[in-house]
Amino acid sequence: MTDSRVWLLIVGVAGVTYLIKGFGPAVVGDRELPERFNGVIGLLASALLAALVVTSAFVDDRGPSGGALHVGADTAGVTVAGLLLWLRAPLLVVVVGAAVVAGGLRALGWDT
Amino acid sequence: MRDLRDGLRDGLPYAAAGGVLALSFGAVAVDLGLPRVAVVVMSVVVFAGSAQFASVGILAAGGGLGAAIGAAALMSSRFLPMGVALAPSLKGGRVRRAVEGQAVVDSSWAMSARGDGRFDREYLFGHTAVQYASWVLGTIAGVLITGVDARALGLDAVFPAFFLALLVAELRSGRRDRLGVALAGAAVALVAVPVLPPGGPVLLAACVALYGLRRRPIRRSDPPGEPGPAS
Numbered sequence: 648m649t650d651s652r653v654w655l656l657i658v659g660v661a662g663v664t665y666l667i668k669g670f671g672p673a674v675v676g677d678r679e680l681p682e683r684f685n686g687v688i689g690l691l692a693s694a695l696l697a698a699l700v701v702t703s704a705f706v707d708d709r710g711p712s713g714g715a716l717h718v719g720a721d722t723a724g725v726t727v728a729g730l731l732l733w734l735r736a737p738l739l740v741v742v743v744g745a746a747v748v749a750g751g752l753r754a755l756g757w758d759t
Numbered sequence: 760m761r762d763l764r765d766g767l768r769d770g771l772p773y774a775a776a777g778g779v780l781a782l783s784f785g786a787v788a789v790d791l792g793l794p795r796v797a798v799v800v801m802s803v804v805v806f807a808g809s810a811q812f813a814s815v816g817i818l819a820a821g822g823g824l825g826a827a828i829g830a831a832a833l834m835s836s837r838f839l840p841m842g843v844a845l846a847p848s849l850k851g852g853r854v855r856r857a858v859e860g861q862a863v864v865d866s867s868w869a870m871s872a873r874g875d876g877r878f879d880r881e882y883l884f885g886h887t888a889v890q891y892a893s894w895v896l897g898t899i900a901g902v903l904i905t906g907v908d909a910r911a912l913g914l915d916a917v918f919p920a921f922f923l924a925l926l927v928a929e930l931r932s933g934r935r936d937r938l939g940v941a942l943a944g945a946a947v948a949l950v951a952v953p954v955l956p957p958g959g960p961v962l963l964a965a966c967v968a969l970y971g972l973r974r975r976p977i978r979r980s981d982p983p984g985e986p987g988p989a990s
Binding site for chain 1: 772773775776779780793794797800801804805806807809810811814815818824827828831832835836837838839840841842843844845846847849852853854856857858859860861863865868869872874875876910911912913914915916917918919920921922923924925926927929930934936937938940941942943944945947948949952953957960961963964965966967968969970971972973
């Protein structure tokens with residue numbers, strides 16, 4: 648990996664991110680969305696966040712394509728995070744708790 | 760309506776957690792061989808965690824530039840529907856709205872939703888501002904720590920835990936059908952993982968939200984004057 652490739656990557660990723668984030672607001676402009684879409688907007692975050700959780704918790708992120716499902720120490724950490732959230736623990740406690748559990752299990756020799 | 764100051768205040772816990780995430784990004788990216796200054800610049804100009812992790816991981820694993828940028832685009836594709844939803848709540852012409860739309864991150868978008876399809880614009884800006892500061896500072900801290908094994912520290916559990924916290928806040932604050940949509944979205948994403956490239960399963964799962972388009976049942980057959988079944 649040469650440095651010039653890294654800088655090209657940064658320019659490219661920044662460019663597509665600006666385009667994607669700006670696309671909706673630029674296309675919709677000041678028009679109101681149809682009334683019926685309000686129901687979709689209210690559910691969109693739930694669907695997106697749930698998908699982000701499971702794809703990051705159950706997928707082995709070491710491979711280049713990351714296509715295989717995998718239950719590991721990070722999955723256990725996220726499970727504990729869920730328990731902490733149920734107990735209404737503060738957010739920082741939740742994320743640090745997840746890391747401590749995942750790191751602790753790896754220190755014990757599981758899923759290293 | 761919640762204003763900028765409310766956003767700054769409510770964004771703090773998310774910023775703190777996001778800082779841990781940024782710390783792990785900085786450490787991982789340097790570990791993968793990226794120059795420290797490039798890693799910090801990436802966080803400054805991109806400011807999208809999942810896209811940064813995905814693209815750097817692919818480049819470091821020997822993937823092409825196109826594949827890495829494509830993966831970043833796919834990871835960020837969820838901002839397309841989010842931007843469409845947000846658009847009417849922004850101000851100004853198309854260009855200004857496109858610029859304002861850059862302020863969207865997952866937590867600020869989800870937290871600034873009022874629940875009626877509109878978003879508190881200033882609140883979103885405030886929430887994002889503290890997130891941005893902690894994202895950059897966390898990355899700087901991450902690149903300065905050398906010889907860190909992010910996996911050994913369990914830092915790969917931070918990202919999903921952060922999003923789980925956002926999801927739980929979302930489920931607690933709203934309508935009952937959100938839990939069903941979340942479970943269905945999770946199931947769709949998991950089934951799609953072996954088939955689609957990273958980011959694809961999340962975008963596909965977003966389609967589950969189209970359930971919100973369904974028409975409320977209209978009971979035309981109810982005779983006038985008689986109460987229909989309780990809804």
